[in-house]
Amino acid sequence: MEETGGLVPKPSVKKGLWKPEEDLLLKKYVEAHGEGKWATVSERSGLKRGGKSCRLRWKNYLRPNIKRGEISKEEEDLIIRMHKLLGNRWSLIAGRLPGRTDNEVKNYWNTHLNKGRSRGKRKSPSSDDDAGNKRHRGLPNSQPVCDGSPEKSSEGSEGRKEEESHNILDNNPRMEDTKSLNHDIKSPLPPSVEDTAFLFYAEPFISFPDPFVLFETLGEMEW
DNA sequence: AAATGTCACAACCGCGACAGT
DNA sequence: CACTGTCGCGGTTGTGACATT
Secondary structure (H helix, E strand, C coil): CHHHHHHCCCCCCCCCCCCCCHHHHHHHHHHCCCCCCCHHHHHHHHHCCCCCHHHHHHHHHCCCCCCCCCHHHHHHHHHHHHHHCCCCCCCHHHHHHCCCCCCHHHHHHHHHCCCHHHHHCCCCCCCHHCCCCCCCCCCCCCCCCCCCCCCCCCCCCCHHHHHHHHHHHCCCHHHHHHHHHHHHHHHHHHHHHCCCCHHHCCCCCCCCCCHHHHHHHHHHHHC
16 A cells, blocks of 8 residues: 555656666665565665565565476466365465465466456467467566575565465474475375376365365365 | 467556554 | 554556467
8 A cells, every 4th residue: 555545655656567777676675674664665775666566576576486487287286276275365375386476376377277267368279288388488587587496485574464374384283284285396296196186176166264274174185 | 571369477456454553 | 442554465457479360
């Protein structure tokens, strides 16, 4: 709400695509001051961007450990499974995909997995090339590509809710089982898992108000 | 070769939740 | 307890590249 309402509206808040110089400024700012305090980024870094925009840019592109590029089959499977269980809780889903961001997961879902919906776009039935063979746009991989270290998406100081959900998984012994979800990504699926990877397709969407319930369920599921 | 259509991705917007005072 | 500011999420739109005609 900072740009839109709360604070004194900056007369000239820059919008649109980020330039490398801006990335650099933001990166330096975060390195110097740490994450957070997005509302003051523009003053202190010299960037003419709103805090929200800075936060998004950092979170989605500049942050270390961001993994960009093709989403693997395992990751895709996981996204689908998680979406079955969680619905459009992209941040939660992304939290289970080390290095992936909610925005990326969301975009991936909308463009690759949720065909037929978004913006009335549908693909010709023959173009099932989506997953792998989709036409190449020569991704502007000028974006910082991270090492992809499976560090737990480095959410460090981020989000209360997110933190909650991550910690549930990472710190709570009750959630031990669900860590196997990450295992899916970090290492190739064991054949037995791979064989059953699509069992969930038949399952109806279930909404879980309580993350504990959800992840206990995940833990009990046959992957 | 140009025009048009389609698609993927980046970024913005609005809203709700939470924390601090 | 109420108010205010900040943060984060999810939905949506804009932009640019590639494909097709």
